[in-house]
Amino acid sequence: MLDEKYYRPAVHFTPPYGWLNDPNGLVYHQGEYHLFYQYHPFSSKWGPMHWGHAISTDLLHWNHHPIALVPDELGTCFSGTAVSDPNNTSGLFDGASNGLLAFYTIAASERQLGHPYTQSQGLAYSSDAGRTWKKYANNPVVPNTSKVDFRDPKVFWYEQGQYWVMLVTEGQSVAIYRSHNAMDWQYCSSFGAEHGAHDERAWECPDLFEMKVENSEESRWILIVGVQRKAYAPGSGSQYFIGHFDGERFINENTPETVLWLDYGRDFYATQTWSDIPEKDGRRLAISWMSNWLYANHTPTESWRSAMSIPHELYLRQSGQGLRLHHAFIRELKSLETQIEGLPAGSYAANSLLCQLYPRSPEILSMKLKPEINTSVLIEPVDGTTLYLETDEQEMMLRCVRQARSWNLEFDQHYPHDYKISLGDIREIDLQILIDQGSIEVLLDQGLYSVTNLAFPESETTDVTVKVMQGVVSLTRGEWQKLHAV
Numbered sequence: 001m002l003d004e005k006y007y008r009p010a011v012h013f014t015p016p017y018g019w020l021n022d023p024n025g026l027v028y029h030q031g032e033y034h035l036f037y038q039y040h041p042f043s044s045k046w047g048p049m050h051w052g053h054a055i056s057t058d059l060l061h062w063n064h065h066p067i068a069l070v071p072d073e074l075g076t077c078f079s080g081t082a083v084s085d086p087n088n089t090s091g092l093f094d095g096a097s098n099g100l101l102a103f104y105t106i107a108a109s110e111r112q113l114g115h116p117y118t119q120s121q122g123l124a125y126s127s128d129a130g131r132t133w134k135k136y137a138n139n140p141v142v143p144n145t146s147k148v149d150f151r152d153p154k155v156f157w158y159e160q161g162q163y164w165v166m167l168v169t170e171g172q173s174v175a176i177y178r179s180h181n182a183m184d185w186q187y188c189s190s191f192g193a194e195h196g197a198h199d200e201r202a203w204e205c206p207d208l209f210e211m212k213v214e215n216s217e218e219s220r221w222i223l224i225v226g227v228q229r230k231a232y233a234p235g236s237g238s239q240y241f242i243g244h245f246d247g248e249r250f251i252n253e254n255t256p257e258t259v260l261w262l263d264y265g266r267d268f269y270a271t272q273t274w275s276d277i278p279e280k281d282g283r284r285l286a287i288s289w290m291s292n293w294l295y296a297n298h299t300p301t302e303s304w305r306s307a308m309s310i311p312h313e314l315y316l317r318q319s320g321q322g323l324r325l326h327h328a329f330i331r332e333l334k335s336l337e338t339q340i341e342g343l344p345a346g347s348y349a350a351n352s353l354l355c356q357l358y359p360r361s362p363e364i365l366s367m368k369l370k371p372e373i374n375t376s377v378l379i380e381p382v383d384g385t386t387l388y389l390e391t392d393e394q395e396m397m398l399r400c401v402r403q404a405r406s407w408n409l410e411f412d413q414h415y416p417h418d419y420k421i422s423l424g425d426i427r428e429i430d431l432q433i434l435i436d437q438g439s440i441e442v443l444l445d446q447g448l449y450s451v452t453n454l455a456f457p458e459s460e461t462t463d464v465t466v467k468v469m470q471g472v473v474s475l476t477r478g479e480w481q482k483l484h485a486v
Helices: 331-336
Strands: 018-029 032-040 050-056 062-069 076-085 099-107 119-126 151-158 163-169 174-179 186-191 204-212 219-227 237-245 250-252 269-273 284-289 312-319 322-329 337-342 346-349 353-357 363-371 376-382 385-391 396-402 417-422 429-436 438-444 449-455 464-470 472-483
Touching: 018 050, 018 099, 018 269, 018 284, 032 062, 032 076, 050 076, 062 099, 076 119, 099 151, 151 204, 163 204, 186 250, 204 237, 204 269, 204 312, 219 250, 219 269, 219 312, 237 269, 237 322, 322 331, 322 438, 331 337, 353 363, 353 472, 363 376, 363 385, 363 464, 376 429, 385 429, 396 449, 464 472
Parallel strands: 018 076, 076 151
Antiparallel strands: 018 032, 032 050, 050 062, 076 099, 099 119, 151 163, 163 174, 174 186, 204 219, 219 237, 237 250, 269 284, 284 312, 312 322, 337 472, 346 472, 353 464, 363 429, 363 472, 376 385, 376 464, 385 396, 396 417, 429 438, 438 449
16 A cells, blocks of 8 residues: 555645545635535544535635534534525625525434434525635524435525525435525425435435537536435446426426436546536536545545545537536646647557556546457556456447455455446547546546546556557547646
8 A cells, every 4th residue: 555645636626634525515706616525624534524615716726724614513514505695685794795605404413303303404604705604593594304314405596586496305306495585495396206316325415507508599407416325336426317497396308217327437426516607607617526435434545535526517418319418627627738748640459559658747648549349448547447448349338447455455345346338339439538646537428428436556656558459449639648736
């Protein structure tokens, strides 16, 4: 096992110390991106939840700020939302038009309350651009009378109705509420029963937003929600639904049994998007917790634990499967480029190396490949983690293999994997691989498929190898972008 400094990412967000999980309260305010997150500052394992806080102007360079929300006599502070209240609809800002609201789950104990309905929704607010926070005196704003699992409020302003909307997971579904003042909430509807993927645990971390269909005048509403144990790859993951929203009800436009995965890897959970992005920017920016509940408490670090994914730009496009979300790494990564090297285009037969690189910094490997039928291409971005691009007469597949590590039996019980992703009946594929210390993030087919996996090597130096194992493949475009650390 390497020293933990070799596993702290160079371009991904990590806590200064302690434990990190779900991103919370993502809001753009006065030229700054705010990232709050589930935080346990006193241990590198999950514990009483606080809201950690960091601020950036470019989504890459983050300044750590004092903890925003701490446990109190009502309970600890689970996941939630932050939003601007420019019209002071809450009345909390004494006529000012620049306030921020934060909604979070108050997580009490059954011993405190004397019953099992321990989760309710609280409100906090800030009048100084998010630097300090005050909890609302009459919390909770949405009490709980009958739900064991009732958490993770996502709140946004619904312009058509001129009111706030709140989503809260309630076990295996999402409840929808509305309010004109952000404090008095009315239940509207519920979505989720018999739709999408379910397991024995509650859904978590909902998000709901409207998106334009690319190259169209149409739009759709996207609902994202976390599945804790039975996602596409074993363990935690994020699914999404495409549909319509009238301010009170979400209608899924696909069949109830259709499952759409936001990411096909094992380490892309609790996805949230930033609110209040300026219209002139117009992007839908998302970030996820880069871990998996099956082994999150046992990853190989001690003073700090867990990282966020790189922020993604999301797009809604037509595909061969219908309307689907597509991903791109944030364009701000271009600012970190230090060197670009091209890869030789051409045709490569079995046992040929397309490239063998010796990285000394984070990097992005980009390729466009056209494999013949019955071809297998090995891509080894990190020691112990291998991707195989495979074709047969019917489809192209990506096989993801991650080997056991030698340091922790609890970790190795769930960390290794060997699974496949069908990429459909296509004969040419583009892919980007963002390689950082401790992780790889892969985008394929113009971002239709996102695959995020932790990747912990056992050696300080590792090659990036791409080799044809069998068959023939044409490389029509390829480059290696070196990045500098933030």
